[in-house]
Amino acid sequence: MGNVVVDVMLKSEILDPQGQAVAFALPRLGFNQFTDVRQGKRFVLTVEGEVSDEVLAAAREAAETMLSNPVIENVVSVRAGLDETGPQA
Amino acid sequence: MRIGVVTFPGSLDDHDARRAVRIAGGEPVSLWHGDDSLRDVDAVVLPGGFSYGDYLRAGAIARFAPVMSALIPAAKGGLPVLGICNGFQILCESHLLPGAMIQNDHRTFICRDQRLTVENATTAWTSDFGQGDEITIVLKNQDGQYVADQNTLDELESEGRVAFRYVVEDGGRNPNGSYRDIAGITNERGNVVGLMPHPEHAIEEGYGPSLDGLKFFTSVLTSVVSA
Numbered sequence: 001m002g003n004v005v006v007d008v009m010l011k012s013e014i015l016d017p018q019g020q021a022v023a024f025a026l027p028r029l030g031f032n033q034f035t036d037v038r039q040g041k042r043f044v045l046t047v048e049g050e051v052s053d054e055v056l057a058a059a060r061e062a063a064e065t066m067l068s069n070p071v072i073e074n075v076v077s078v079r080a081g082l083d084e085t086g087p088q089a
Numbered sequence: 090m091r092i093g094v095v096t097f098p099g100s101l102d103d104h105d106a107r108r109a110v111r112i113a114g115g116e117p118v119s120l121w122h123g124d125d126s127l128r129d130v131d132a133v134v135l136p137g138g139f140s141y142g143d144y145l146r147a148g149a150i151a152r153f154a155p156v157m158s159a160l161i162p163a164a165k166g167g168l169p170v171l172g173i174c175n176g177f178q179i180l181c182e183s184h185l186l187p188g189a190m191i192q193n194d195h196r197t198f199i200c201r202d203q204r205l206t207v208e209n210a211t212t213a214w215t216s217d218f219g220q221g222d223e224i225t226i227v228l229k230n231q232d233g234q235y236v237a238d239q240n241t242l243d244e245l246e247s248e249g250r251v252a253f254r255y256v257v258e259d260g261g262r263n264p265n266g267s268y269r270d271i272a273g274i275t276n277e278r279g280n281v282v283g284l285m286p287h288p289e290h291a292i293e294e295g296y297g298p299s300l301d302g303l304k305f306f307t308s309v310l311t312s313v314v315s316a
Contacts, residue, residue: 010191014236015266017192066153069146069182071189072236 002051004059007077008068009040040076043067051080090310093120093130095160095176097151101138102173102289109289110134113306122154131313132169132213133160135176137229137287147190147232148178157183169213169309170281174230177273177283186274186283187245188237193230194266202298203228203264203286204256205272209249212279213312217304223256224301227290233265235272235285242269250275253284 010016016038023037045062047055056078063075092110094117096103107117118130122140127133140151151157157179164170164185172180180186193199207215207222218224237245245251246269253273255263263270265285273284288302 013238014191015194015234017194017196017234021196066149067145069149069189071181071187071238072191 002047002049002055003081004045004047004051004056005077005079005081006043006045006059006063006067006075007040008043008063008073009038009076010073012038014072041067056080090115090132090313091118091128091130092116092306092309093118093127093133095120095122095133095135095156097122097138097140097154099139099142100136100175102136102287103138105287105289106134106136106173109292109302109306112292113303113310115306115310120156122151122156125155125159127156127159127163127168132171132309133163134289135170135172135179136289137174137176140175140179143175143232146178146182148175148180148182151175151179152182161185164276164281167278167280169312171214171305171309172281172283173287173289174233174285177285178232180281180283185281186276187241188235188274190232190285191234191236192232193234193264198229198231199233199264200227200229201264202226203272205253205286206256207252208254209252209275209279211249212252212275212282212308214282214305214308215252215275216312217308224304225291225298226286226288226302227297228264228286230265230285233267233285235265235267235274237268242271245271245274248277250277252282253286 019037019039092115110117207218210218210220288305291297291302
């Protein structure tokens with residue numbers, strides 16, 4: 001069993017209300033050094049067997065068509081690999 | 090005149106939309122997200138709600154429902170389609186309308202009577218209004234902030250495709266951070282219209298802030314007859 005990890009972030013010019021909420025709350029815990037917070041999404045796609053080039057290509061297509069909206073988001077990476085938060089191979 | 094109203098898992102306002110169609114004088118037709126047929130309707134309403142729980146992004150999963158594979162080419166061919174709230178989000182995710190909806194800039198759900206200006210009274214869903222009319226209908230959403238890049242916004246403005254704008258008091262701000270106070274837009278042809286506020290909740294005496302919503306539905310009846 002293999003995994004493909006897809007990371008999606010809002011484009012920099014799009015306001016990120018969730019990230020802002022986190023940014024406003026951090027100083028209450030004494031974290032004053034962070035001037036901005038952007039929050040993204042991680043998808044872990046699991047396949048039977050190895051992560052082949054075909055699997056990666058399909059994951060890239062899924063990332064561009066459904067997992068992200070190109071109007072507001074960028075797919076920042078699509079890679080084979082384990083994700084500590086996802087199902088383990 | 091048969092006006093279809095699509096029900097997705099998580100749609101909330103499909104009943105009110107069908108009621109609005111009926112009160113305006115049309116025949117409401119229930120359409121199901123899992124069907125790939127539009128049942129020969131003359132126009133379609135994508136209602137408000139939280140289709141598929143708004144998971145991933147609002148409207149993102151509904152956009153790939155079987156009914157959309159019939160609706161998208163029909164809309165491109167001129168079928169009148171109105172997307173209200175979640176329906177507007179679905180139209181943006183489908184790229185039938187440009188731009189996207191993200192969370193309100195103040196991060197809270199909003200529910201209030203909202204004044205709007207009708208900026209384009211020539212679309213299939215706004216022809217019973219006068220240009221510049223001010224109307225009051227209900228606004229209720231979490232992800233109501235309309236965003237698009239500057240080029241798209243300029244294009245919408247120059248082509249008269251901003252259909253509705255939020256009325257903002259001097260020194261005030263619009264209810265959700267929408268760019269250029271945009272509450273609703275239309276496609277080039279004027280058959281596809283999406284807006285965040287809810288006309289279907291303002292059609293009947295005693296309910297809602299006005300009867301302004303009714304004209305959306307009477308407009309499309311007129312436009313279908315004349316088409």
